[in-house]
Amino acid sequence: MKQHPFSPNKEKTEQQVTNHLSSVTQNLITIPIYTMQKFYFNALFLLLFSVFSFAQNGIIQGRVFDPINNESIPFANVVIQNTTQGATTDIDGYYKIEKLEPGLYNIQASYIGYKTKTIFEIQVSNSRPATVDIEIEENTAELETVVVKASPFSKTEESPVSLRSISANEIQRNPGGNRDISKAIQSLPGVATTASFRNDILIRGGSPAENSFYIDGIEVPVINHFATQGASGGPNGMINVDFIKDVDFYAGAFPVSRGGALSSVFDFKYAEGNPDKMLARFTLGSSDAGITIDGPLGEKTNYIVSVRRSYLQFLFDAIGLPFLPTYTDYQYKIKHRFNDKNHLTIFQIGAFDEFVLNLDANETEAQQYLLDNLPVNEQWNYTFGLKYTHFQDNSYTNFILSRSMLRNSIFKYANNDDSNPDNLLFDLDSDQKENKLRVENIRRTNGFKFLLGGSYEFDQYSNRTFNQRPIGNDIFIAEYDTTLNLNRWGLFAQVSKKVLQERLTLSAGLRADGADYSEETQNMFKQLSPRFSASLIINERINFNVNTGIYYQLPPYTILGYVENNQFINKTNGIQYMRNTHYVAGLEWNTRSNTRITLEGFYKDYDQYPFLLNDSISFANLGGDFGIIGDEPVTSTSEGRTYGLELLAQQKLFKGFYGIIAYTLSWSEFKDKNDVFIPTAWDSRHIINLTAGYRFGKNWELGAKWRYSTGTPYTPYDENTSLLISNWSVAPGGLLDYDRLNSERIPAIHTLDFRIDKRFFFNKWNLQLYMDVQNAYAFQAQLPAYLSVERNEEGIPLVNQEDPSRYMARYISNDSGAGTVLPSIGVIVEF
DSSP: OOOOOSOSOBOOOOHHHHGGGGGGHHHHHOOOOHHHHHHHHHHHHHHHTTOOOOOOOEEEEEEEEOTTTOOBOTTOEEEETTSSOEEEOOTTSEEEEEEEOSEEEEEEEEOTTBEEEEEEEEEEOSSSOEEOOEEOOBOTTSOTTOOEEOOSSOOOSSOSSSEEEEEHHHHHTOTTOTTOHHHHGGGSTTEEOOTTOOOOOEETTOOTTSEEEEETTEEOSOOEETOOBTSOOOSEEOSOGGGEEEEEEESSSOOTTOOSOSSEEEEEEEOOOOSSSOEEEEEEOSSEEEEEEEEESSSSEEEEEEEEEEOHHHHHHHTTOSEEEEEEEEEEEEEEEEETTEEEEEEEEEEEEEEEEOTTOOSSHHHHHHHHHOOEEEEEEEEEEEEEEEEOSSEEEEEEEEEEEEEEEEEEEGGGOTTSGGGEEEEEEEEEEEEEEEEEEEEEETTEEEEEEEEEEEEEEEEEEEEEEEETTEEEEEEEEEEEEEEEEEEEEEEEEEETTTTEEEEEEEEEEEETTSHHHHOGGGGEEEEEEEEEEOSSSEEEEEEEEEEEEOOOHHHHTOEETTEEHHHHTTOOOEEEEEEEEEEEEEOSSSEEEEEEEEEEEEEEEEEETTTTEEGGGOOSSSSBOOOSOEEEEEEEEEEEEEEEEEEEEETTEEEEEEEEEEEEEEEOTTSOEEEOTTOOOEEEEEEEEEEOGGGEEEEEEEEEEOOOEEOOBOHHHHTBHHHHTTOTTOOBOGGGTTOEEOOOEEEEEEEEEEEEEOSSOEEEEEEEEESTTOOOOOOOOEEEEOBOTTSOBOBOTTOTTBBOEEEEOOGGGOOOOEEEEEEEEEO
16 A cells, blocks of 8 residues: 655645635635634733823834945935924935834935835834835936925836735735735736635736746745645735735736746835844734744844744634645745845745645535545645845846745545555645746946846756546546756846936837747747837826737646656647737826826737647636646647726825725636637626725724625536546546536625724834624625535435436535635734
8 A cells, every 4th residue: 555654745636626625715714713712802802991002212214225226325305204204314324213103104205316205104113113225216317406206106117007016014904815915916906816715816817827926036936825736826825924025016017037927927025134133023813823033143134034833723623624724834034235235135935734634524415525525735845045136336236046846745545545555546746846047137327227137947847646537438547757857048138218308218128038848949039028118207197108018938847747658748749838918008197195096908918828638628717726737738729818907096095094996897718629719717807896994093993895706707517427437436526518618607706804903012012903804794605516426324326227327416505605704813912
């Protein structure tokens, strides 16, 4: 009998088996902690009536500097927005604003010949100074006696459209977000979600496999626990929001240095450790507990480090759920300054995830169904990176070196009986290793901005697979053990210039990528990626912005490394880079009260997309379930399109109020096997997001989020094929009828989440209590029922007497859409 120790080494499941994990992921994300609520509420009651007043010893401090050469800017003005309270930087560019009452503040930095910069929502307390370093850009076209005011919202020469910036506070307080960036962005236009409560990132009709992620410029392939191999989703995020300074989210107009994405790029900027003393933060949330520590390591070095551990497995066992998930994650960042011109960043993030079955929880029909279909899963991953930055008079150069690894292990036995090797249904051990080097130089001279660079990476993908899978009336067995070595390279350049007295900004870029996988992929001229942006200032408050570009992404390793008859069959099939051409245009209106209103239209044209030969569907429909996708024969023949309009009204913190109104009208379509455009699994036609909050006196805060989305398409079961006894013994969860691909659609979904925060500021420590309620009015989504079989009293499937080759059908209600209110309570202690 094969042994399966819990060593990080397996991750595999068939689409027909693992698609049911979506129904239970809401429990992975937020479970009411009933056993602890009494303690929390008693603590809250005592604190509310024991604290009356606090000192006003808050400090905002930092440095104002030019981001191109890292030179300090002396005598710059830094003031609290809409007040006269502030400070002037000293000869070394440092400032300090003292005697502040604890709370949130917006600050503005200005200097003659530079653009005014606004930093939103700086949390001030008595126990620790808020260190905020401010980059302000030179305004070369204006006279030195003029102070130029820039938009307080993020926009670059290269990306004047489709760029949103999210602060750490916006992520932390997001109602229903569980302090998770993947959920916080759901408040923005163009971002769709599924009814399965997963963290799948679906941008402008694209699939979860079309996104890339960077932390301080270092690419990080995995940002979710229990990640889907071949895509990017999962139930819980790995990134600790305590680390985040802000996040730039690109839904288009991608920076030329960021390759390998078709739908979105996330650029996380991590905070640095406190330069003065060691500080700590302890967090107890709805699903995990964690601690974050930061501080100095000498005069030139600082650090920040955290560890988190979930405790859901204990709760799940106590309430009788048939699965027990456990996850642990860690991350750290070390910043060392050799001198003002040379900096080194050391960074690592990693996770260990374990998903086992609770075989004692088998009393109900629903429990038994999950036990029959859920696999045992273990997964771990990490990314380690170094970034060395060298500044010169009018430029800086980044040297970025990183290594990432993902190891998956999943196996499944029929009836969960591993005593007989013949019961093995599938088993996979898979490693993905990526070693990357990127060099980029950013230079400003004579009013031009130049970006030049190149990249190289060596990747290794190993896969040992045993898989029994029904195809029609036959059982297909895939069994192979292989290793794929892959070299990849890229070159990129961008030039930007402001003309017409800076009323018009133009930017043009070119990127070329190659890989030695095949003749089709190694020719860089086949992957030329031009792009162009323009931004016109119509008047002081209104801009017109456009962008177009061609983007390429290599298919996932699961496709590249798939083997049949001892050969990479998809290499023989001529697989190519996936291609997507973007067209985006929009209007932007910035008010005087920290408000921005934008209207953007987009069109995305896909081709060279993988088409799955066994199922005769586009790869674009996959990625919303657990396990692994893409491990089968494909061709680069699929074509698609997504298009629509986005409206955003965003109010940054202003007199205690903040909010977002976002509406998206979009279509997502790919051609089926009959060469006809049909909706994809991500076609959410109408999406409405309303998010608002207010900060009351005495550090109370209330936020709410209401979300509406048109129901997404789904493919019904092929009942006749599923119920074949030979098929059911291998895939006891039903097979989909791809002749009716996405022919059904679930009804619209809408939910209301709200959150209440209360903060207490003491001289030596801070306390934050919050209550977060998901699905406040108990909306019940109507999701497709599960296909099962009739059983006798002993649990044995009943054979159809009219057709002895098949079992009798029975449908089980899909309770993942149950109208359950999900409250949770959290505690954050800083000292």
